[in-house]
Amino acid sequence: MEKARISKLMAERGMCSRREADAYIERGWVRVDGVVVSELGSKAYPNQKITLDKQAQRRQGSRVTILLNKPVGYVSAQAERGYRPAVSLISARTLHNPSRSPFPFDPSHLRGLAPAGRLDIDSQGLLVLTQDGRIARQLIDENSDIEKEYLVRVEGRMAGNGLKLLNHGLSLDGQVLKPAHVEWQNDDQLRFVLQEGKKRQIRRMCELVGLKVVGLKRVRMGRIVLGDLPPGKWRYLREGERFI
Structure with a gap:
């Protein structure tokens, strides 16, 4: 088992961002197995216990x-x-x-x-x-799997297998897209549920199947609507x- 930077481990555990972790370490607000760590770049084993001082917890609690x-x-x-x-x-x-x-x-x-x-x-x-x-x-985060839901108004004629491709089978920037959930809401509106967010992804996906997006609205991110x-x-x- 190899050691990793403590800031990296903290970010992976969802404790804070790497930048915040470094700031907390500098202030002596981070403990590894109960021992204060105050040197930037310090490393720990992935199975070690990392905790935040109450001052760091209060600072996090005040953020909106x-x-x-x-x-x-x-x-x-x-x-x-x-x-x-x-x-x-x-x-x-x-x-x-x-x-x-x-x-x-x-x-x-x-x-x-x-x-x-x-x-x-x-x-x-x-x-x-x-x-x-x-x-x-x-x-x-690139590994995030939180769903983002969109209502998308389109115009044009979709290719015969277009809906199947929108759900899975398209590539952008040389990368195969993750499976999505795409369905018709009415004659000119699609509902997209994605687990990634490439630049202008929905517009580009629609172009690949013969559609033009004329209106796009995000209505949900994870459990927040x-x-x-x-x-x-x-x-x-x-x-x-x-x-x-």
């Missing part, structure tokens, strides 16, 4: 995750080509049902807030923004809510 119904025309991350980033929609004024919010909006909740998963400028629906590296890893959250509005992930 935000669920936004992103409208078309906003980019998920950094502003580009004159378009505004989705985070610019987060304010006290746009908080949905403030009376039901677990706590009031505070500008500190914008610090370090980053999108966990893509939703391109022409798409709308559920976008997760978080300060919590554990949640970000759950949603965007968009529900009745209006476009341009947001809410906090509540205590007890989990993606998995």
Whole structure:
């Protein structure tokens, strides 16, 4: 059995992100089998017990995750080509049902807030923004198997075996896609459930079977659904809510 970097082991166990792990190690907030570790790059065996100090646990507990119904025309991350980033929609004024919010909006909740998963400028629906590296890893790690559900309006004529190929059999960027669940909702709308998120994946999949996407809305990520959250509005992930 070989040793691995403690930060890597912590990330793999869902304790935090690697960057957060390094910060905790530097502060002396990490113990391996009860012994404080404070040197970056330290290693441990995969079967050793790793624990976080109460200070690190409090810091994690204060980090927020935000669920936004992103409208078309906003980019998920950094502003580009004159378009505004989705985070610019987060304010006290746009908080949905403030009376039901677990706590009031505070500008500190914008610090370090980053999108966990893509939703391109022409798409709308559920976008997760978080300060919590554990949640970000759950949603965007390459080994994540959390389902993402989309409603997709299309036009054009699908190839005869198109629906079968959408479910399994297509490749993008030289890689075979994971099996998906794709079905017709009505004459011009498909429902996609994916367990991966390549750039513009659904649009490119549809093009391969003769369809053009004219509307795309993400309605679920794992166990979290968009529900009745209006476009341009947001809410906090509540205590007890989990993606998995």
